[in-house]
Amino acid sequence: MKIILPDGNVQEAEDELRAIRHTASHVLAQAVKRLYPEAKLAIGPAIDDGFYYDFDREGGFTPEDLEKLEGRCPGL
Numbered sequence: 001m002k003i004i005l006p007d008g009n010v011q012e013a014e015d016e017l018r019a020i021r022h023t024a025s026h027v028l029a030q031a032v033k034r035l036y037p038e039a040k041l042a043i044g045p046a047i048d049d050g051f052y053y054d055f056d057r058e059g060g061f062t063p064e065d066l067e068k069l070e071g072r073c074p075g076l
Helices: 017-034 063-072
Strands: 003-004 011-012
Touching: 011 063
Parallel strands: none
Antiparallel strands: 003 011
């Protein structure tokens, strides 16, 4: 699998699953920012068994907010 780096260069991914998880964290962050532009992004690394992203948002996220995100990103 090939990946595109931020500078536009393309290289072969050394760890495909980690690359997919890293990309998924960016997709999640983008969905959150589109639905909740006031949310501040923290960190969102790929980890051994998935990925996560920390957000700073007044009041956090409700179950209804998460349902909206799931609708925005099917499969989450």
